[in-house]
Amino acid sequence: MTVRAGDLSSTFVPQDAGVAIDWEATVAGAGKQSANPITRLTSFFTTHEIEPASTIDEQVFAPQLDRIRTELSPAAVEAGVNLNGGTINVDPQPKNGQQVDATKLKDAVTSDWLKPGGVEVDAQVTEPTLGDKVVKSVQDGDAAKALSAPITVHGRDGVDGVIPVDRMAEVVSFVPDGDKFRTDVNADAARSILNEALGATETKKQNATISYAGGTKSITPSQDGVTIDWDKTLEGFSGRVLSSDQRTLDAVYTDEPATFTTDMAEKATFDEVVGEFSTGGFAEASGENIRRVAEIVNGAIVAPGDTFSLNGYTGPRGTAQGFVESGIILNGHADKAVGGGISQFATTLYNAAYFAGMEDVAHTPHSYYISRYPAGREATVYEGAIDLQFKNTSQYPVRIVTNFDGSNISVALMGVKAVNVESQNGGRWNYTAPQPMTLSGDTCTPSTGAQGFTTSDTRIIRDLSGNELSRETTTTVYDPSPIVTCK
Template sequence: MQKTWFKISLGFIVGIFALTAVAYAVDIAISRDNVPRGATVGGVEIGGLPNAAAAEVLETQLGQIATQPVHIQTDLKDPTTAIFTPEAVGITPDWEATIAGAGEQSWNPFKRLAGFFRSYELPVVSLTDETLLHTSATDLATELSREPVDGTIRIAETGTVETTPAVTGITVVAADLEHEMGENWANPAGITVSATTVEPSINDAEVQKIATGPAAIAASGALKITGEKDITAILEPAEIGEILHFEPVAGQLQPKLDIDGLTERLKAQLAASETVKRNAQISGSGANRVVTPHSDGLVVDWPSTLEGIEDRIIGKESKEFKASYIEDPATFTTTDAKNASFDQVVGEFTTSGFSGPSGTNIALTANIVNGAIIAPGDIFSLNSYTGPRGKAQGFVESGVILNGHADTAVGGGISQFATTLYNAAYFAALEDITHRPHSYYISRYPAGREATVFEGAIDLAFRNTSAYPIQIISFVQGNSVTVRLMGVKTHNVESINGGRWAPTQPKTIELKDPKCSPSSGAPGFTTSDTRIIRTLSGAEVSRETTTTVYDPSPIVRCL
């Protein structure tokens, strides 16, 4: 009985092995050219399918994958993200190469059996435009990266302390991203690329340290400076914020105070507390000379007043204090005026060629200016000295040059007096503060050495740089005007003209105006003038060249 059971069991086992062997052989025969079981691509199962069928399935289900957006994110807690389309960056799938990458079905029966129960993802093999992919990866790496941003602090217009948080920088290496894009672009979960962080120089801790320290002190109250005459200058916190800044230095925020801006604001408020110096004045001449005494001034001593000002604004010192003052002595005293002599010509010039209304305006201006005294160091301004030059002051309408053609205006002709005065100051070796030449050359004036004026807009001003007072003597004789500067002569002046070059030709304009005056026009040109100042003994003191460009005067046709 036992032998019979043994034979039956043995036969059963042999039969099972025989059947398994037959099934294994049949499976090998059937799946020899198929994709290994369990293989998937982009989540699509192709395992067990013939290669051609697998390629067809992939094309059907994943054919549009290269046109679908792929999401990228960095491997950070707060990731940066970007999106790209594979086709746009030079990536397209190669299904045949992808399937070939699966290899052949294993001969190992256990592995063949496991293929029925588990799957694995095959990487998509791509056709790649290397140049386009490299460029695209570089651009996307820049998009995913960011520069670190320092935290900042300021006192706002509201007078309160405002801060901006620091931002940690992010760096994505383009080569790493390019590799991930090429290898994992078909991954349904997208791409995660490694990134490194870059800390800012000024972090939030440093910002808060300053915000609760110096900045808070600066914003805690107004700066008050009491001056003479019960005048007080006040800078509110908002104004302090305009001149106090916190700048990054070696990982720290350092306060920087704009002393010039601070002084400018305080000067405007404390100006009324100062006493302006007044130089002695001389009127009349000879036995009729009258001297108006000088008076010394009292002005704020800014270096002394602002000493230790940072400790008052951002430190422990009081924000309320008194201004310091120093005397500002007159530069031309009563004694100087009494002893002054105006018996030497230091500069003189004459121009001519005017008539009619222009002569009236020039003579009136010469009469106003005649006798003016310019103390040492003082500036003479023609517009300031004459004041308004309108009909109420006796000025009349006369010829002027407007846009290159003849016109009229009240006060016309005064530019000829300005040119005469400018040249007298030029040869007196005085300092040119401001002057403007005419836009168009006027032949009765020296080229490159003339000046125009316009009330409220264009002025002629110069400084008396000598140690002696100067008196202006100005008068009209016939159709000539002379300006003579009298005082103590200390220098000789030479003028050298540089010639004319770069000519420009005139254009034609047509005017339909009863006052139109036809003109044949004149070319424009560029010229230069060099002023050489020497001592009376001949030693050169200075040499300065001025270049002037004249526009061409248009050809005027009257309609």
């Protein structure tokens, strides 16, 4: 049987839908024999039609009725607008939906299901919120303005960055927002397109470098940098995109002079130990990683005012760079990972910078205390997450010199010594007890645990005449090392 509503139709098989003729009720509905003799006589020669009575199995009928209603009540199709190849594209096209009342549908199906022409039911038309009128406002408004002309950014040396009309779709999008479209302008995408040409007008700042290969001082010249200040360049950019004029602008540049110039390098001396520190007691695999990172960092120069980043300087520390799997601390217990042990180098470098009077920009102590390090004066690192950074606040450049002998790692900052540094430990307090932990797997290492505690360290910096320049106290809280049982 067919059920129609508006331009849509659905079908069902009465037998499968729990709909059937109630024969007893139908016969009963035929009425009784008339007492009128004429009516009785004519009944031998004529017939009259009666409506059949229906029986409904609600348990079977209900899901079929829901299906029919769903098929006859499609939601309105909301329009979509986008820019495609420099043209305005409407996809999907808006389309009316309709709604069929559930009660009226049931009444119609149960009463008319045997009609040869099928079942007819009324439907209420539902219009899309984002219909033709809203689409036209976008087409005639923001979309038309966005495609009115290319956007050109004038750079240095006669180089222009251009967002052509046929690439405007990468920058401008129209997002449904209630009863309208919201126009979004992606400044990052615009920057990427513009930088395809304007990137050539930028120069990366390069400080002078010094090497002592073969005992001879060799200088790689410095180079001043220049970069585009994209925040300033693209200030008010959305307004430009959605206007019919103001389609050209000038790139704003920032000059970045080298902080360690060729002239400074030629005059620089690295004859004095500004700060140094040594640690030992590491495992063989950790030692391999410490040796490798020491090779990479050895010879690095930190110019006055510059900040040294261990993660930034070494870059990735994976097997491709010569690092191996070794011990790390993971969630408070011992584990293994490629590059493990580099935290010992970080601690050694941190202390060398500490005694050189460098400014502590970023350092993170271990989660629990490791006895081979000075309490409250150590650092861990993790690629991409935890870094060690210090700033050279002196007026002289320093050169990081590393020495690895298989048992110890030493780091010295060489340059011109201008300060003396003293470290005062504040003792230990607020002890906390270790908790048991059961682990499994090949990397599990049993441990008897250790107490946690709080400690402090005070750094006192004095000039070479003994005058105090600064005094700073840092407090560190160590978690208890868990008692690990392996199963």
